[in-house]
Amino acid sequence: MKKILLIEDDQIIRESTAELLEFVEHYSVITAENGEVGYRKALTELPDIIICDVMMPKTDGYEVLEQLSLNPKTKFIPFIFLSAKTERKDVRKGMNLGADDYITKPFTEEELNSAIESRLAKSAILNELRSIEESGNKSTNNIKQLKNLNDLKDFFKNYGIPFSYETNKVIYEEGNRSKYVFLILEGAVKSYKLNEQGKTLTTSIYKEDDFFGYTSFSNNIPYPDTAETIKPTKVVGVKKEKLITLLNNNHKVVLDLVDLLADNLKEIKDQLLDMAYSSVHKKTSATLLKFAEKINYKSDDIIKVSRQDLANVAGISLETLIRSISKLKKEGIVEVDGRNIKILDLNALKTVE
């Protein structure tokens, strides 16, 4: 019988979930009421899977995961986050730390169960692969084994070629043959396309710790857009051929990469929907939020970007963007000082229109 460790501070949720898992789904369940206890029980019990609340007093879920990742005994145990937050940001943070899944409260029985099952299935496969890799396979042993995207990032940092750029420097241009995949160490990058009339539309913004430039790994296909820095930026690049070699020996990471792409795809589809039917005012708000999240994701909510850049992301004219920001200013949602825009009321911005 599979053993599940459930870490959750809310007594009611903890007990009802444990009951569900134990009597309906027939797992063996261990519970912990806080992060410390959870961490200790994980070490002593070595469960098959860990389900852990994110928001807990003192040691939160992120810390538990981080601790467990450091220990070779526990680092391969599938880790599922339980959270009330549905923010993309939070989900990403958890995933980046190496979580395997993310369930938001309230969840249905079916959701929980399917997450657990798919995790267990995957971990079984990975265990098998790991044992194969550990025994035979000498020829590729010199290549590091990567557990998740974080490890891939470390690889980039250690073995990639560093490049430095000032503001508004082009890293690659649409149509260039793609040779490198990049990771941003510091700064931010926009990628944009031009239409026939020469108008610019920014399709993505990448920040510190983001990968970019991954068009096609197998084929020698031109970049579909131009990448340009929007602040002084340091990146590391890894040649695609090298990356392919690496990925061929690290299956889990490839799947994570597929996920990253799928995530990008979702984001762009959202942008597409906005672009098609939203009012300018809404586009402006969405753009400000995007920048707040991407560029200044850890500092406070001051955005320092040219109006033109903002307009290009929103896909509207410069003047219209400015008018729209003025309106937000009048409504008391933002504060403007020169080119700096400070978000005063984040929630109001999210619900514009």
Added chain:
Amino acid sequence: MKKILLIEDDQIIRESTAELLEFVEHYSVITAENGEVGYRKALTELPDIIICDVMMPKTDGYEVLEQLSLNPKTKFIPFIFLSAKTERKDVRKGMNLGADDYITKPFTEEELNSAIESRLAKSAILNELRSIEESGNKSTNNIKQLKNLNDLKDFFKNYGIPFSYETNKVIYEEGNRSKYVFLILEGAVKSYKLNEQGKTLTTSIYKEDDFFGYTSFSNNIPYPDTAETIKPTKVVGVKKEKLITLLNNNHKVVLDLVDLLADNLKEIKDQLLDMAYSSVHKKTSATLLKFAEKINYKSDDIIKVSRQDLANVAGISLETLIRSISKLKKEGIVEVDGRNIKILDLNALKTVE
């Protein structure tokens, strides 16, 4: 020294390219002036890489590739297409047949060379993996080895669960937890999102032989959009867990899948650009082209779709779409009969605005 087989009917291109490869890049080059000779030389010489023109009298490039894929001796030789056509359609066709890369004429020395190098590098890795897999690795031997996306499609056809739908039936809805990945056997599917006001935007159209529903493989994440049939459709679905198992043992296919996603991403970014700045007339033309390519990609250019569906893809109002089509009708670019739209002048449609 690596041996390259170059199949190209145009004497001038053949000779100059051969010269380039031989004297500048120092490969050993064999040439063939048509498909038959090329095929025979491939079998006898077993080159390390094959570069082949697509458009040739009698046996064209596609046929050569198809023939070579059938022979176990030649099926693993990297195959690069050389073509004057830059159409996405053509590129896709080649890739689907299992080509490894696609270079468009005229090409630069650097383009050609980097394609060859990256192919050779990849094939070296794959050879190594193949030998490892063939020797050890009994535990997963019962799982089929897949060479490319085509093989993956075969797997779907053989082991997937079949579903049948009439027109306008929902396959999955935005927010559903994703369990299956689908392959279309017959028919066509649109995937769309709704905005707050309930307006619909179609973000993708999938046709026969397309995969869809691949949101995230590792995570138990909701579908980001709704999939609905636009004609009677038969699909096969494979559970994600199963797919992950499969993919873990088939590295090459995963990379192909990454490419497919990257390709989708490119397509959507293009749509985004159109959406932002194109006139309605241009959006209409682009939409018609999209349908011509997607829905009726092998029959002639008659499109039979509701006006509303067209409008949803274009992201414009129904009436505006109709007016725009009327204009195309007046210009003699299309012909309308009831709900059928026939494209008379494909090129004119491509260059609208």
Added chain:
DNA sequence: CGCCCCATTGATCCGCTTCAATAGCTGTGG
């Protein structure tokens, strides 16, 4: 044969772009 949905056309209204002019900021050289 008639109903109903879908396609089409007309008229009106408004949001957004564009063009144009001014104000404000930054940096550079005398």
Added chain:
DNA sequence: CCACAGCTATTGAAGCGGATCAATGGGGCG
């Protein structure tokens, strides 16, 4: 240290493209 050049931001006015509302026509299916 100031003045001027050359950006970037802001505001105003005009025009138009596309959405919306409304009414009519047409074709397929029960």
